[in-house]
Amino acid sequence: MPTSRVNKFEKRRKNTKLLSILIVVASILIIVLLGMLIFGGDDEADKTDDNQTEQTADGSSQGDEADSDSTPEEQDDSAENNTDTEANDSNNGTGSEDESDSEEENSEEVTTEQVEPSDDNVIEAYTGDWQPVGTEQSEPHTINYNDGSQDRQEMRKAVASATGLDEANFTMWWIERNGDQKVINTVSNADESEIYRVYNTWVPNEGWQPTKVERLKENDQKERFE
Known part of the structure; x- marks a missing residue:
């Protein structure tokens, strides 16, 4: 009888100890999971916000570039106007060659x-x-x-x-x-x-x-x- 009680007591003690360990381990796992959910979710949210911010900056800069650039039709009109101006300058004897010759003469300074x-x-x-x-x-x-x-x-x-x-x-x-x-x-x-x-x-x-x-x-x- 005394030996049987000792064995039972020993088994209960071991079971209690094991249960305590399991509870501690489970608690740690729960804490880790909660931490991952909380902090991991914030990181994802931050990444999403960063991506949205970058996309907005790119979009706005692209929009600025698009605003600064003329449309193909406007570029064609500008090219035609430049051609007309050059043709008029050539007919009036005021072409780029005359201007460059004048600049060369002015640049020949005497010391x-x-x-x-x-x-x-x-x-x-x-x-x-x-x-x-x-x-x-x-x-x-x-x-x-x-x-x-x-x-x-x-x-x-x-x-x-x-x-x-x-x-x-x-x-x-x-x-x-x-x-x-x-x-x-x-x-x-x-x-x-x-x-x-x-x-x-x-x-x-x-x-x-x-x-x-x-x-x-x-x-x-x-x-x-x-």
């Missing part, structure tokens, strides 16, 4: 440097990297000082390129020999508000090249003709 004046009549003197103006004359070259000569015409181009005077309208008062194939041109505009000495040198096969300019206070060559 100048101040130098010492040669006398008290000089306001300022400067040298520059002017290029020879070109020539129609052959070598060997002999200077022809006569009015209307090829040298006189090409000297005028050189003076205009160095001073900015209008080639057709300035007065060439005097041409002075300044060494072998070198001259000094004294010139002015019509009202003599701009008076210059321009030093020119002959470059074989390339023509007259300005090398120095002096802006004068007075026309010191005018008295020759009074």
